[in-house]
Amino acid sequence: MMKTIREIHDALDAKKASAVELARDFLTRSKADRRGAYLAFCDEGRVLAQAEKADALLKTEGKVPRERLPLLGVPIAVKDALAVQGVPTTAGSRILEGYLPPYTATSVARLEQAGAVLLGKLNLDEFAMGGSNENSAYGPVEHPTHPGRVPGGSSGGSAVAVRAGLCVASLGSDTGGSVRLPASYCGVVGFKPTYGRVSRYGLIAYASSLDQVGPLASNVSDAAAVLRAMSGHDPMDSTSAPRAGVGAIAAPDWSQVRVGVPKEYFIEARGGLQPEVERSIRDALKWYESRGARLVDVSLPHTRHAVAAYYLIAVSEASSNLSRFDGVRFGKRPPAADGARDLADFYKKVRAAFGPEVKRRIILGTFALSSGYYDAYYKRACQVRRLIQRDFLQAFESCDVIAAPVAPTTAFRQGEKASDPLQMYLNDIYTVPVNLAGLPAVSLPCGEDGEKLPIGLQLIGPQFGDERLLGLARAFEEGRA
Amino acid sequence: MSQATPRATPLATPDVRKVADLARLELTESEAVLFAAQIADVLGYVEQLSEVDVTGVEPLMQPLELETALRDDVARAGTPVVDCAPEALDGAYQVPQIL
Numbered sequence: 001m002m003k004t005i006r007e008i009h010d011a012l013d014a015k016k017a018s019a020v021e022l023a024r025d026f027l028t029r030s031k032a033d034r035r036g037a038y039l040a041f042c043d044e045g046r047v048l049a050q051a052e053k054a055d056a057l058l059k060t061e062g063k064v065p066r067e068r069l070p071l072l073g074v075p076i077a078v079k080d081a082l083a084v085q086g087v088p089t090t091a092g093s094r095i096l097e098g099y100l101p102p103y104t105a106t107s108v109a110r111l112e113q114a115g116a117v118l119l120g121k122l123n124l125d126e127f128a129m130g131g132s133n134e135n136s137a138y139g140p141v142e143h144p145t146h147p148g149r150v151p152g153g154s155s156g157g158s159a160v161a162v163r164a165g166l167c168v169a170s171l172g173s174d175t176g177g178s179v180r181l182p183a184s185y186c187g188v189v190g191f192k193p194t195y196g197r198v199s200r201y202g203l204i205a206y207a208s209s210l211d212q213v214g215p216l217a218s219n220v221s222d223a224a225a226v227l228r229a230m231s232g233h234d235p236m237d238s239t240s241a242p243r244a245g246v247g248a249i250a251a252p253d254w255s256q257v258r259v260g261v262p263k264e265y266f267i268e269a270r271g272g273l274q275p276e277v278e279r280s281i282r283d284a285l286k287w288y289e290s291r292g293a294r295l296v297d298v299s300l301p302h303t304r305h306a307v308a309a310y311y312l313i314a315v316s317e318a319s320s321n322l323s324r325f326d327g328v329r330f331g332k333r334p335p336a337a338d339g340a341r342d343l344a345d346f347y348k349k350v351r352a353a354f355g356p357e358v359k360r361r362i363i364l365g366t367f368a369l370s371s372g373y374y375d376a377y378y379k380r381a382c383q384v385r386r387l388i389q390r391d392f393l394q395a396f397e398s399c400d401v402i403a404a405p406v407a408p409t410t411a412f413r414q415g416e417k418a419s420d421p422l423q424m425y426l427n428d429i430y431t432v433p434v435n436l437a438g439l440p441a442v443s444l445p446c447g448e449d450g451e452k453l454p455i456g457l458q459l460i461g462p463q464f465g466d467e468r469l470l471g472l473a474r475a476f477e478e479g480r481a
Numbered sequence: 482m483s484q485a486t487p488r489a490t491p492l493a494t495p496d497v498r499k500v501a502d503l504a505r506l507e508l509t510e511s512e513a514v515l516f517a518a519q520i521a522d523v524l525g526y527v528e529q530l531s532e533v534d535v536t537g538v539e540p541l542m543q544p545l546e547l548e549t550a551l552r553d554d555v556a557r558a559g560t561p562v563v564d565c566a567p568e569a570l571d572g573a574y575q576v577p578q579i580l
Contacts, residue, residue: 102560195544209543238550239543308527319504326505328574333567338577346579347505359506360516364523366504367495380530382540387533389541422522438544463545 001165003218005074005225008168009064012073019054019073023047023117026075030119030166035142037160039080040088041120050117057115070225072115077167079158080121081128082108082213083202091204092126092136092154095331095353105202106237107171107213107230114229119167122157126355127322128173128206130154131181131427134418135357144186146453149411152182158216159186169217169226175206176310177406177431179214180443184406184456187445189223189477190216191470194463195438196241198227199234207317208239210310210435220444220474224249227466241464249470254292257472259285260399261295264303265430272429274409280447280455281405287480288403288472298395298402302387303433309388310432311425312368312381319365322358326350360421389437392462401472402460404430406443410453430458440466442473446480494521 002008002022011017027047030038041047054073058064064072078084081091083101090096104112112118125135133141133156141156143149144163151160155172159182162170172179174192183190192214203213215226224246232245266278289295327333327350334353340346354362368377395402407427417424434441439460446457457476461469497517501508508516568575 099565102562102565196547235550235552239545239547241545241547242550302533305530305533308530311523312527312530323504327567328576329562330565331567340577340579343579344502344505346577348507351506354506356512356516359501359508359512360519362504362506363495363497363500363516364520367500367520370500370503376531377527379540380533380535381527382542383535383538384530384533386538386541387535389544421519422526425523425526436544 005222008074013063019051023051035160036123036139037141037157039121039123039138042087042118069115074116074168075119076116076169077119077122077161078108078171079124079155079173081173081204084108092124094137095325097332106199106234110230122161125154126358128154129357129361131424137355143411150414152185154178156182159183159188162188162216169222172214172216173203174212174214175210176428176435180406180431183216183443185411187454188216189220190443191223192441193466194440198231199237199240201234201236205321207314220477224470246466249467252471252475257293258296258399259288259293260298260395260402262298262300264300265404272408276449277405277455284446284457296399298399300391302391305384306433307429309381309384312377315361315365316368316378319362322362385436388433392437396462404458406456406458410449434460440469444473
């Protein structure tokens with residue numbers, strides 16, 4: 001079974017397989033899979049048309065034009081928070097059951113333009129709110145190798161599909177760690193670009209100042225290829241950075257690499273950080289040192305306030321973003337709504353379709369923005385956000401990349417944290433600071449614990465340092481192979 | 482970051498039903514009770530932000546602090562959005578009569 005873009009392109013070039021055969025194979029296996037990764041498949045006709053186009057082009061060109069169409073014939077799938085014209089898009093919620101978007105997200109469209117074959121939509125926590133993919137209205141997602149464990153979230157389907165070979169690469173979205181965490185738990189590569197690097201047009205919004213679309217793949221080169229194909233300014237997204245897309249990644253000049261180790265992430269985490277996770281990260285640091293990189297102690301003093309700031313800012317933005325789900329212009333309108341007393345009652349009957357976690361966050365956000373509480377909650381959280389960003393700016397004066405765990409532990413058991421939302425939120429301690437500061441970060445596999453559960457190493461770069469970050473990640477992956 | 486999280490007394494104990502009403506959400510009795518407890522938990526946790534000295538710190542709303550992009554006022558082809566409505570009539574959204 002082919003897992004990488006290179007394997008596929010080599011096979012296509014050698015005429016060992018055709019794009020149509022690959023598409024059929026991936027579709028068949030994906031449809032038979034019982035782990036709940038996929039929520040919907042593109043119409044078979046649509047998939048085969050893309051694959052046939054790839055084969056026709058291959059016939060004309062002789063070989064895959066890898067520069068011009070870097071994803072030609074490559075089977076991909078995308079998180080169901082991304083709109084694809086005419087393909088069911090639910091955001092993992094009942095409120096969008098049956099919704100067929102009239103347009104396609106820029107990130108997805110660009111991948112298709114690069115030759116990718118879109119298989120379908122992947123399961124997620126409802127409206128991307130969650131860290132375990134237990135919040136989907138359409139059922140949880142199983143860990144790819146350890147039944148009974150969560151795959152992480154909210155892009156659980158995206159990570160499982162890659163790990164289980166149900167697609168070669170996938171798209172997820174990362175607001176507080178939702179690409180990096182499932183990547184870490186499932187043992188794949190997950191990348192969150194600098195904020196604004198990839199268009200959010202067509203990504204159903206959770207928290208607009210934090211959301212970013214990111215690739216998941218079995219290796220760094222593939223994640224980079226997907227990122228390159230979709231990144232770059234998009235006039236349809238007013239928060240899209242006025243910059244060209246991510247460029248090529250280069251091998252690091254080790255004499256120039258300083259790896260920052262935040263003391264708050266390790267020393268103060270004692271008691272919360274699983275020993276095997278810590279050991280694995282420290283081994284990774286030793287590897288970087290062995291190549292000639294210097295390890296530098298850095299401090300991110302406001303780390304312990306990051307989860308608090310995040311869970312006020314994200315929920316506040318979400319309460320605003322989700323107010324559009326009113327049953328008027330799109331989404332489900334239940335029969336009960338027709339008998340509503342007044343407009344407010346009408347909206348309530350429509351919005352009863354939200355799941356509990358979504359309701360909780362909307363209520364929290366509404367409260368944090370409400371008159372009399374705005375200053376103490378939302379505004380203060382935004383002030384702390386600036387301090388967190390400043391911490392990173394300062395740290396990056398003495399280092400080029402920051403190394404960290406992705407999560408305090410490996411994949412936990414289904415149901416373990418489901419009844420205690422706050423415990424679930426605290427799992428995000430290493431991931432949310434990155435979104436608050438708008439930085440690029442990657443999770444890459446760096447080891448396993450005693451139960452063979454994957455451990456992810458997180459590398460964090462300065463804003464727009466995506467290429468350098470990918471270079472350092474790829475070097476680690478290749479060096480430790 | 483130890484697992485034993487300090488739960489401070491929150492600044493406020495929101496009337497969860499009232500806030501839900503503002504957000505046009507209807508809660509069952511058991512949801513109201515459960516959410517009140519869980520939300521109080523979270524608010525107790527975020528209380529720690531009051532310890533931070535934010536004197537003179539400008540709030541950061543967006544990590545890039547871009548200027549709002551403008552474009553020329555030129556008509557472009559639209560997207561057929563009315564087709565997504567649960568009910569539509571002659572290019573308009575149809576809603577139950579509510580006076």
